[in-house]
Amino acid sequence: MFNSLQSKYIRKKEFYETAPLQRSDSDNGRYALAVSNILQNQYLFDNFKRNSDYCKVLEHVNQAQGQEYLNVIRSRSNDFFDLSLSTLLLWDQIGNPRKFKFQGVDNLLSPTTLRYIKVASDLFLLFGKKLNRIAEIGGGYGGQCLCNDYLLGYKRFTLYDLPIVNRLIERYLNYHLMENSFETTTINEKPPSDYDLVISNYAFSELPLRTQIKYAEKVLTNSPRGYLTMNSGLIGSHTNSEDRLTIEDLENILPPFDLIKEVPLTGAYNYIIVWGHDPSRIGKDFRKVD
Numbered sequence: 001m002f003n004s005l006q007s008k009y010i011r012k013k014e015f016y017e018t019a020p021l022q023r024s025d026s027d028n029g030r031y032a033l034a035v036s037n038i039l040q041n042q043y044l045f046d047n048f049k050r051n052s053d054y055c056k057v058l059e060h061v062n063q064a065q066g067q068e069y070l071n072v073i074r075s076r077s078n079d080f081f082d083l084s085l086s087t088l089l090l091w092d093q094i095g096n097p098r099k100f101k102f103q104g105v106d107n108l109l110s111p112t113t114l115r116y117i118k119v120a121s122d123l124f125l126l127f128g129k130k131l132n133r134i135a136e137i138g139g140g141y142g143g144q145c146l147c148n149d150y151l152l153g154y155k156r157f158t159l160y161d162l163p164i165v166n167r168l169i170e171r172y173l174n175y176h177l178m179e180n181s182f183e184t185t186t187i188n189e190k191p192p193s194d195y196d197l198v199i200s201n202y203a204f205s206e207l208p209l210r211t212q213i214k215y216a217e218k219v220l221t222n223s224p225r226g227y228l229t230m231n232s233g234l235i236g237s238h239t240n241s242e243d244r245l246t247i248e249d250l251e252n253i254l255p256p257f258d259l260i261k262e263v264p265l266t267g268a269y270n271y272i273i274v275w276g277h278d279p280s281r282i283g284k285d286f287r288k289v290d
Helices: 002-008 031-040 042-046 064-076 081-085 109-126 145-152 163-173 209-218 247-253
Strands: 133-137 156-160 181-185 198-201 226-230 258-260 270-277
Touching: 031 042, 042 163, 064 258, 081 109, 081 145, 109 133, 109 145, 109 198, 133 145, 145 156, 145 163, 156 247, 163 181
Parallel strands: 133 156, 133 198, 156 181, 198 226
Antiparallel strands: 226 270, 258 270
């Protein structure tokens, strides 16, 4: 039933938000079109986390990966899971995400939300909670922002994404009552700004070279702290790596950083760039890339 209703509202085959040389992997013609349809129909919004074209970009964490994220969260000596179980995971209904049974948990849980909670736990260990202005490159639908808001108490979030995706972020986050505040923007709309921390879950690594450089100039180099989960930059790491900044390029552009392993590893060449972090955590809670 959902697929037939979904196809009813598709009027175009492709919809792009940027010019060809500026397109990220997600600006593939189908993703922006899916978001456009989702925003125009309440039923599609109520079920957007099951939209096939949308799930190719977001909401594709599987049950096995979700269990690994849960294991990492539970292995740490903080109360993130218990706090999340009574808040974020309990409220996780908007968009009708796929949920699964996990070991030792009575509730059905979304593996994607477990991933966001694990990232928030990473941020806590690496940077603590006493930060105010946070930038996120690639806001998705605002899931990571919402987790950071409840678990970390960061004061002000700026989310960079495609214009139409920003509309989805605004709608999704405004379905919740946040502890703090957020704004959405694009790289063209926001002047160079200072942030306490900049984060990205793959989105920065999937931008074309020219756009990566612009984000580096206007966002990354203005932040004394950073956490970027990457799937490009290493040799062999990405099908379009020739149009991406390499590790050597990033070493010349960014503040001094460490490369740490993505756990669980969701792609053979994935890794995380961090800077401005607590160095005592490396080797204890995080492992450097060999």
